[in-house]
Amino acid sequence: MSSEVHHYISHPPRPVPLEALEDELIKLWRHPEQAQELGTHAVRACMANLIVFYSPAHGPADLDKTLIETVQRHPSRLIILQEEADSGSIHPEALVSTHLDQSHQVFCEQITLRAGQNGLERFPSLVTGLLLEDLPTSLWWASSKPLPHSQIWFLETSRLASQLIYDSFTWQDARQGIRAVTQWLSSTEGDQTAADLAWRRLKPWRRVIAQALDPALVPSALESIVRVSIKHGPHALPQAWLLAGWMAHLLGWQLKSGKVALGVEIVWQFESKTGSVSVACCRLTEGEYALLETAIAWQRGGRTCQARFRADDSTRITVDYEGVELKPRSVVLPQRTLGALVARQLSDFSGDPLFEQALGVAREMADALEQ
């Protein structure tokens, strides 16, 4: 990956008056300055509009590098909304730059709009004018702050996108985060989708669990699950909820109750068609921001069997069984950078209904802790 990024040239951002933005972008398109540098004609590549909300104090450390990787994989017009620390700066400033893939002579534009908290209300009208038509539009909330789902500027900006991308790994407060997302989703008219990058990271886990408990391999295990224990690193609680929500939705479990058992463990009770299921999430104070281990236990002929999935060194998931005659096996856990994850999500702009179902259960799980 780094060698690919190496071929990218990013031109330093240049301030442009707001009223001249459109002309400036048209000019870029006509005379990409890079074309002169290359001595040949560079063309604009564009598959999507990507709006990124970012505040330096709450965003990814190296956003520029991340975005270059994203546009390299999924060429997009980048519109970055940057919240300045000085809340009094009402008048947005605009900066324009380009990223050029030298080997393919393809460039993408980046427009950065900066304003303080009090100037955020001006973003939607600016963004509207900058979107390229006929291309899918996504909004990436690249901030650890919960979605401001009731603020007008955010609602208006998010309405411009068909997909809202966020990363629950960055949340400080998982319950608050999940509520904000589900409330935003319920305020949309069903034509917008949300995507949690943590759900994308969960994909290998879901695949390996589905394969390991395949009825052809372990008949009736899925119907008779009695316990799921998930261990996760810091910030990965929403991901653990999503995993539990995914199973609960597909297996038809109904949530009954939830409580915090120890400071670091939360336990929920579900009702399945064959009895009750307990789901425990335990946060380890050390380790990656990720799922670390999942154990799924089920009853077979009065005996408890178990499949245990472990991310040993964050490169593989190993599965071993207890109570069944199956050999351990392991699968590769793909390493995806943040930029690559966002790029991959851009091509799935029409959403994943399974994610929204899992999210719905996760929200119930979060709410159950209050009762």
Add this chain to the structure above:
Amino acid sequence: MAGLEKALVPQPCTLIIFGGSGDLSRRKLLPALYNLALDGHLPAGFEVIGFARSEMDDAKYRSFACEAVQKFSRRPYDAAHWAEFERALHYQTASFDDPKSYQALKSRLDEIEARGATLGNRIFYLAIPPSFIGLCARQLKEAGLVHPAKGAEQFSRIIVEKPLGHDLESARKINDELAHVFDESQIYRIDHYLGKETVQNILVMRFGNSIFEPLWDEKHIDHVQITVAEEEGVGTRAGYYEEAGALRDIVQNHILQLLCMVAMEPPYVMDPEVIRSHKLEVLRCLRPFTPQDVERYVVRAQYSAGFCRGLPVVGYRQEKCLKIDSTTETYVALRTFVDNWRWAGVPFYLRTGKRMAKRATEITVQFKNVPRVLFNVDATNPLEPNVLAIRIQPDEGISLRISAKLTGARVRIYPVKMDFRYGTTFGADATPEAYERLILDVMAGDPTLFMRRDEVEAAWQWIDLVQEAWQQKAPERLPEYAAGTWGPPEADRLIESDGRRWRTL
């Protein structure tokens, strides 16, 4: 003897600009002439006389024009070229109702024409408020400044700007007044949209390619949308706009002309009369509105305060010089049909507005979706239909949205855009301003891109049905849309009730 050039060539002439000191002259006409000069398109014998109220002599007019060119020319001002060009500029102070002004104009013309280069040909460009058109035409005739259409060696032509009237009756009156003095073949009614490259390209695209025309009908096209979205408010034209409104200002002329180009039958020859007759047929096929239709299928609205490009702007009623209880529409959206064999049942959705989310004029032809088999079986996630978008401004071009498989083992379908832009393909300076092309056409005597009397009147006849229905039901307030948005929710409902959506441009 015929010259060496076989194409229609601009003829030597004097261009008399009535209103030569006005806004249109400053922003469009003088810069257009300068660019034509830069390109060497102007005929060898070419002179300009500005004819307007302000007191100016030739020298002052030249510096007025120089400033205009420096500010508005699409290509940079070049002192050497300018020095050569400005020699053709003259000015005559005038009062349109005063016969003495026309005598003075006659003397200036005699003086210029005595030098012989313009061959005595005259083009009168009326860049003036429409209320003066009849008066100026009459005065020209009385001063003996107009050559007859037939039997004279020299030509006289007149160019008139929109708006041509505010309803059918007033349009007829203006046309009658013009017809008193000029033959129809001498009258060039400008709709500058027709001078835009992409608009002319509609015909080339349709009839110069074999892949579009076979699909250009109700069997393959789901619907057509035409949008003329302006970012500006009423600006300095508040007085005019308050009387006109969006329907008269944009739909009656620009949008209907675009619709004609999209919907017309193939002309059998590129002859101005044939093309204009085919456009007229489209106008005659537009389904007439009943008052009930107007209620259901026409939405009008007014902008309220909001943000445009991040800056706060006031609502229409708060604009300077406007009435606080104005009910002039700054936005119109409507659904109509072209009731002929080709277009039976295909809705045309038209919309225009001021203070919209961005400046964009576009025609989109949305094709019918593929059947619900193979890649389109998922009803919750249907494939995006093919869309042919003809962008008229800004950044003229044409794009086609198609579905393509993303690379990878799984079949994942993604909408991609095949994009052609004039600026990129033909070079940044390749797209002339509409006025350049249109002025040249008048000099060459080619009326193809100008509206004939019957076209203008047919358009008014159709528009009047809406105006009349509105007058019968005058509300105290119109629905509103915040400045900087795409229009009111009523307009969304208009199209969404047919299971379609406005395009986000």
